[in-house]
Amino acid sequence: MLYATAGLLDVLVEFAIDREPQQANVPLAATPAAELTGTDHRLADVNPDTPVLTHFYLPDAGGAVSSVFGVDLGTPSGGAQARFVSHPTGPLAVIKEDDLAGAVLVAVPPWDAKQIRAFDRRGTGVELVGLDAEPPVETLE
Structure with missing residues (x-):
């Protein structure tokens, strides 16, 4: 079973619409379920350590460097x-x-x-559960 926030799923559909007729290709990151807040009653049944997909990385970030050096700078190491x-x-x-x-x-x-x-990664279907939950607010100091 794979969990994602409903908000992330909505944003991903918007990416697909914006990219059509091209394919969208977006790296995703997760947050432990224990760090999420929301009113979704199913959230209480999810193991607190379970990763929930909550964030995306801009698909074109770091594109110029990647084109020249073949290094993906748009996704932090180990972040997706x-x-x-x-x-x-x-x-x-x-x-x-x-x-x-x-x-x-x-x-x-x-x-x-x-x-x-x-x-x-083998192409086998996995159940996807969209949770009405939010990750913690992140701020820059």
């Missing part, structure tokens, strides 16, 4: 546990051309957060 990809022409599955991660979320038209599916 999962990836979101969209397939504007299908299929609703992991394909060979997708960038892989520990978990891959895939969306196809019609774009709807409830239609996003999750897969492990």
Whole structure:
């Protein structure tokens, strides 16, 4: 089972819509369930150490350096546990051309957060649960 915040799933669908007819490809990061707040009653049943996908990294960040040196500076080292990809022409599955991660979320038209599916790195389907919860507010000093 894979958990993600409902807000993140909504934003990922927006990325897919904005990128169409191109594919969206977005690195995702998680927050331990214990650090989330919200009214979703299912949150109490989730092990506090369970990672919940809560954040995304801008897909084009660090693009200039990556193009020249082949180094991805858009994602902090060890910071992305999962990836979101969209397939504007299908299929609703992991394909060979997708960038892989520990978990891959895939969306196809019609774009709807409830239609996003999750897969492990082998392409096997995993149950995706959207939680109405929020990660802690982060501030810069």
